[in-house]
Amino acid sequence: MTLFDHLVIAFYFAFMVAVGVVFRRFVTDVSDYFRSGGKVLWWMVGSSAFMVSFSAWTFTGAVSKAYADGWPVMTIYVANAVGFLLDALYFAPRFRQLRVITAVEAIRLRFGTVSEQVFTWLQIPLGVLNAGIWLNAIGVFFAAVFGIDPRLTIVVTGLVVLLIALSGGSWAVLASDFMQALILMVVCAAVLAHTLARIGGPAAFAAVVPPGHLDLGQVFTRDFLGLWCLAMLVKQIHTTNNLYDAVRYLCVKDSRHARWAGWLGAALFLVGIALWFLPPMIARTLLPELGTRFPQLAHPEEAAYIAIAREVLPVGMMGLLASAIFAATMSSMDSGLNKNAGVFVKNFYQPWLRPQATDAHLLRVGKLATLAMGVLIVATALEMNELRGLGLFRLMQRVGILIGVPVVVPLFLGLLVKRTPPWSAWSTVLIGFASSLVFSRLLTPDWAVRTFGLEGVLDSAEREYWTQSAQFFANLLTAGTWFLLTRLFWPQTSGADRARIEGFFQRMHTPVDFEREEGPTAARDREQSLAVGWLAVAYGTFIVLLAAIPNPPAGRLTFLASGAVVAAIGGWLIRAAPRPPANDGERA
Missing domain, CATH: 1.20.1730.10 (Sodium/glucose cotransporter)
Known part of the structure; x- marks a missing residue:
């Protein structure tokens, strides 16, 4: 550079x-x-x-x-x-x-x-x-x-x-x-x-x-x-x-x-x-x-x-x-x-x-x-x-599948399925972690070749396709099945827990009325629009000034166009900022 x-x-x-x-x-x-x-x-x-x-x-x-x-x-x-x-x-x-x-x-x-x-x-x-x-x-x-x-x-x-x-x-x-x-x-x-x-x-x-x-x-x-x-x-x-x-x-x-x-x-x-x-x-x-x-x-x-x-x-x-x-x-x-x-x-x-x-x-x-x-x-x-030896693509995907999936399954299904006991979430995570340990060792690419009778040798991309997808679906099915099975224990859930869960879903389905809940003067629409708008104008202007760097005409035009886009979006935010009330104009 x-x-x-x-x-x-x-x-x-x-x-x-x-x-x-x-x-x-x-x-x-x-x-x-x-x-x-x-x-x-x-x-x-x-x-x-x-x-x-x-x-x-x-x-x-x-x-x-x-x-x-x-x-x-x-x-x-x-x-x-x-x-x-x-x-x-x-x-x-x-x-x-x-x-x-x-x-x-x-x-x-x-x-x-x-x-x-x-x-x-x-x-x-x-x-x-x-x-x-x-x-x-x-x-x-x-x-x-x-x-x-x-x-x-x-x-x-x-x-x-x-x-x-x-x-x-x-x-x-x-x-x-x-x-x-x-x-x-x-x-x-x-x-x-x-x-x-x-x-x-x-x-x-x-x-x-x-x-x-x-x-x-x-x-x-x-x-x-x-x-x-x-x-x-x-x-x-x-x-x-x-x-x-x-x-x-x-x-x-x-x-x-x-x-x-x-x-x-x-x-x-x-x-x-x-x-x-x-x-x-x-x-x-x-x-x-x-x-x-x-x-x-x-x-x-x-x-x-x-x-x-x-x-x-x-x-x-x-x-x-x-x-x-x-x-x-x-x-x-x-x-x-x-x-x-x-x-x-x-x-x-x-x-x-x-x-x-x-x-x-x-x-x-x-x-x-x-x-x-x-x-x-x-x-x-x-x-x-020491983690450099594993390619970034494989590293991030495997971390997300082996650790992330068991965590998000109950937090996703819990939004859609109401009648599960309180312990359904943390127990699903434990089951998911256990399945990660087991299936990451069992569902190998070599196992897939033997099981499905594939001819030839899988290349590196195909091995990774199998590893990631098999581990993901194994985790998803195991953790998801466990979470749904906990519905069988809903009758044993206490009245206090049932009331709390019912309140959660009632709250989740009640639209937000900002003015009623926060007050008519609580909004900061104008302040945030102006602040971000002027920041965008400032950075866009900086990019435009970079057109002064010695470059062919096409290169200079790139800086001018890029800066103009950023500044224009900033200008739009400034223009779109709500006008302040007449008695509050000095704060604008």
Whole structure:
């Protein structure tokens, strides 16, 4: 990267810290800090929900599959879009209608205090582990591709995320996610446009990429690919629509805005599929020897997106792309950090240690918990170098299947099936973990070859298709069956538990009337629209100024167009901000 690229990255980090400072004044209590008081507009929640649904792994591990095999990896992201569509159609409004500060509070309402503590102490370490994996992965990747010390990347990225979450809490997290979504999509659109221009335009795409990369018939001809696609669809629906991940909609203003946020998330994923995966598919033909370009990478195909971007982008734009890749990880980290700190404070510290604590005290403890978990995530990432041997694609998918699936099954089914006893959730997790241990050893690719009488030897992709899909469906069927069987014990459920569960479902199905519940002056529509709008205008102006970097006319035009789009969206938010009441104009 050039000096210009490094300056762009430095500005990006400074800008993200500034976002946290801007939204510091929005935080007045614990509800503001952990769920923005339930006052956020749909466009900020939808973009944040979109951003936290993936990490930099998309630009490394997932891209490597698009480079090597073509379309199958897109299944995961189509499934994400389907999950968001289900949010818009059903789940998102109901999540907001739970009217809780943390998702684990909703778990307590549905399954009781024992399940509350089980999921608290499952999710906090799992959240730290996942964030450590993401942070370590981006450190290792940037070290190999750009020659940046991985420890420096880990520490700086972790510090910036921590500052964002500490300063402005959930408000700053959501605003930074919106800005990062803008940057990400605009830069990726530039990569796609320049890549298509390099091959002669969109019409040449089908002729350039390897034929197998677009062959949908592989579902019927390649061993276990169809099974894997189905597994990914069902898996992402569960991981998008469950009680714990309901946290993404707890902060939205009302039921209507929650539904719109779901529509926005689905649309962004559908657009993202083209932006993220068409360039590496083209790179397979234009840059067939990534191993010689990146000999230091154990899996050179993980650099496919960076490689094609280097080939086509103007000077300075790689800094924006690096910022976008940072954004993909930072958005997942800051949301997870804020979420886990909220769970610790509201679901352990307050009920068990300080039941009479004041709101101001809980806010201080929340910031201390955020600081402690941020430091722990950075320390975890610094100690994870031994995980480099397993490709990022396999690592993330296996962690999600072996650990994540047993956790989300009861939190998904618990929204749809009412008459299960309180212990149905934590017992399902135990059964799911046990099935993970058993089936990961039994349902091997070699077992599949013997059992199904397959001819020949499975290639590495087919072995991975079988491993992931078999383990997923084994976990899903075992855990799901157990959860449904617990309905047999509903008659033994106490009257108090039945009343609590009935109250949970009644609350979940009661639409939010914001003005009646929060008060006519509680909304912060104008303030958030103006704050984010001016931030977008500022960053868009910065991108426009990058057109001064020495580049061919097409390169300068790319900066002008990209900056104009970001600034225009900011201008739209400013223009759309509600006018203040006549007697409150001075506050505007």
